[in-house]
Structures are given as C-alpha cells and as structure tokens.
Amino acid sequence: MTPGFTPPERQPCGEQARIQPESVYPNADDDLAREGLHGSVSTVSLPRVSAQGPSVKPRGVASRVDEPDYVDWSLVLQSIRCRLGGRTVLDIDRVTFPAGRVSAIRGVKGAGKSTLARIIAGLQACGGTVSMGDRSLSRKRRLRQSAIVMQDVQRQLFTESVMAEIELADTGATNAPDLREVLSALGLTDLSQRHPLALSGGQQQRLVVAACVAGRRIVVFGEPSSGVDRRHLTSIAEEIRAVAAGAVVLLISDDEYRLALAADAELTLCALD
Known part of the structure; x- marks a missing residue:
C-alpha cells in the first residue's frame, strides 16, 4: 500500500446499498416551494365536525359540518370523560365523525388527541358511550372494527x-x-x-394502509406520512381518501400540507386546565 494512503471505507452493495426514496429529499415546505415543487400552503380552514364540550375548541361551542348521505354510519361519542394520572385529560359532551369523510383531530400537545384516538379504537377505557348508527360499540367491538396506522409502520408488520x-x-x-x-x-x-x-418505507406504508382497508369500519391515522417525501405524501392522501369511501376515517395531524390534501373536516381539542 502506498505510504500515507488511506483507503476509502468499504461501501455496502446490493440490497443494503439501496437508497430509500423517502429519505432523499426531506425538504421543508418553504424549500420545496422555492424549487417550484409545490406552492406554499396557507393555513387550512376546514369545516368543523359537530362537537361540544370543555375539550372542544372554541371551548364549549357546538359546530357542525354538513352531514353526508350515509349519516347512519357516523361515529357518535357522548359524555366522554377520561382521567389519567389523577387529572382529567378529555371532556367531550358529544362529537359526531361522519362516515365516508376524513376528519382531522388537531390540538396542542396535551389536548388529548392520542387519548381520543385510543378511546375510539377501544384501547383506552373511559366514561361515556360510543355508537355507530343505531348500534352501541363496546370496547371489545371497537377493537375488532378499528385499525390504527402508527408513525412507525414496521411495528405493524408481522x-x-x-x-x-x-x-x-x-x-x-x-x-x-x-x-x-x-x-x-x-x-x-x-x-x-x-x-x-x-419493502421500501413508502411501500410498507401502503401495505399497512391496505391492511386497514380489509374490513375495518373505523381507521385512525396517527401522522401516517411521517418520514416520507412530498410526492409520496400526495399518494398517501389519495389512499386515505380511498379508505374513507367506506369507513369513518380520523387523521391526527396539524400539518397544513397534509390536511389540505386529505382532510374534509376537523375537530380541534384544547388542553384542560
């Protein structure tokens, strides 16, 4: 070996050398707008789902979005009260999530977004009732009829x-x-x-979405496009809408670009004192 020469590090080859497309351009929205890849997205203003209670923002004010033709399959939560760690984290008198639409759940950290999602999916006990159409849904029934797409999709592949x-x-x-x-x-x-x-990260995402389509009536997306590029985000939004054609679909997100692509209405939660 030539004195003073330092050989380059050996590079992986084959499958290990594959670059995931989702990790190539993790640009911010403003950077992409400057490059002309998509326009800047202003603050999204969505119709509000019908909701009332201390956890609802504006606090205690009832609002509504026009009901779809298949309102009989809407998901209705009443008198939802949940205490964790000695404090009330969620207090909703009534909220209706329409079937066939994508309802965004927004709010500051600690407002109860994840808790509400867990209640809906049957993963969290609480006071109150959950029903769909004229049928009351127990926690056990909600577990069978719900699916959650988590941020780390690899944890949902078995x-x-x-x-x-x-x-x-x-x-x-x-x-x-x-x-x-x-x-x-x-x-x-x-x-x-x-x-x-x-599979690539985007393909794994689509696989988990496909699994959710398989007979579930309630689908919750928890930041489902985390870690994917903007071009693929458009595809994810289309998939979310495809799921909504036959289910109640909830999207936990405050990302303006994601909401502009996928959401039809919103529920904004506020943190309780």
Missing part, C-alpha cells in the same frame, strides 16, 4: 409476505378477490410474495 399481511388483517368482511383488488389499488400486486421488511 408476517412473511405482503399477501399474508393482508389476510391476517382481514376481519372476514372481504373475500380473496377483494383482497387482490386492495393490493392492486395500492400498487402492491407485484409485491404480494415479498417479505414486508424488504
């Missing part, structure tokens, strides 16, 4: 193939042809036998 992942999530409300249609709609057909952890 099987050896993409198709097996969809079949695992299927509640029995769909059959095999329906599952294939789900894969096709989300661009996963050619990957049906691929191991989920061998």
Whole structure:
C-alpha cells in the first residue's frame, strides 16, 4: 500500500446499498416551494365536525359540518370523560365523525388527541358511550372494527409476505378477490410474495394502509406520512381518501400540507386546565 494512503471505507452493495426514496429529499415546505415543487400552503380552514364540550375548541361551542348521505354510519361519542394520572385529560359532551369523510383531530400537545384516538379504537377505557348508527360499540367491538396506522409502520408488520399481511388483517368482511383488488389499488400486486421488511418505507406504508382497508369500519391515522417525501405524501392522501369511501376515517395531524390534501373536516381539542 502506498505510504500515507488511506483507503476509502468499504461501501455496502446490493440490497443494503439501496437508497430509500423517502429519505432523499426531506425538504421543508418553504424549500420545496422555492424549487417550484409545490406552492406554499396557507393555513387550512376546514369545516368543523359537530362537537361540544370543555375539550372542544372554541371551548364549549357546538359546530357542525354538513352531514353526508350515509349519516347512519357516523361515529357518535357522548359524555366522554377520561382521567389519567389523577387529572382529567378529555371532556367531550358529544362529537359526531361522519362516515365516508376524513376528519382531522388537531390540538396542542396535551389536548388529548392520542387519548381520543385510543378511546375510539377501544384501547383506552373511559366514561361515556360510543355508537355507530343505531348500534352501541363496546370496547371489545371497537377493537375488532378499528385499525390504527402508527408513525412507525414496521411495528405493524408481522408476517412473511405482503399477501399474508393482508389476510391476517382481514376481519372476514372481504373475500380473496377483494383482497387482490386492495393490493392492486395500492400498487402492491407485484409485491404480494415479498417479505414486508424488504419493502421500501413508502411501500410498507401502503401495505399497512391496505391492511386497514380489509374490513375495518373505523381507521385512525396517527401522522401516517411521517418520514416520507412530498410526492409520496400526495399518494398517501389519495389512499386515505380511498379508505374513507367506506369507513369513518380520523387523521391526527396539524400539518397544513397534509390536511389540505386529505382532510374534509376537523375537530380541534384544547388542553384542560
């Protein structure tokens, strides 16, 4: 070896060397606007879902968005009271989330957004009632009928193939042809036998969304596009809307660009004193 020469570090090759497209350009909105990739997004003003109670902003004021034609499948929460760590973190008299629409849940840190999502999905006990149409939904029933897309989607992947992942999530409300249609709609057909952890970050995101479509009536997205680029964010928004065609869809986010793409209405929570 030539004296004084330091060889470069060995670089990975093959699958390990693949660059994930979602990590290439994590630009801020203003940077992208300057590059002409999308325009600056002003503050989003959305219709408010029908809601009332101390946790609702403006506090205690009832508001509403026009009810859809399929209001019978709307999700209604009444007298929701939840105490954690010795204090009341959520106090809602009534809120209605319309079916077939994407309702954003917004609010400052500590306002109870995640707590509300957990209550809706049956993961958190609370006082009050939750119903859909004319049927009361117990925590056990909500657990069966709900799905949550978390920020770290890898924690929601359990099987050896993409198709097996969809079949695992299927509640029995769909059959095999329906599952294939789900894969096709989300661009996963050619990957049906691929191991989920061998997919790119965006493909894993779409797989988890596909699993949510498999027979669930309530779908909660917790910052579902975290870590993906803006071009793929548009695709995620389209997928969220596709889910909303047959379910109550909730999107926990304060990201203006994401809300402009995906949300139809909003519930803004405020922190309780």
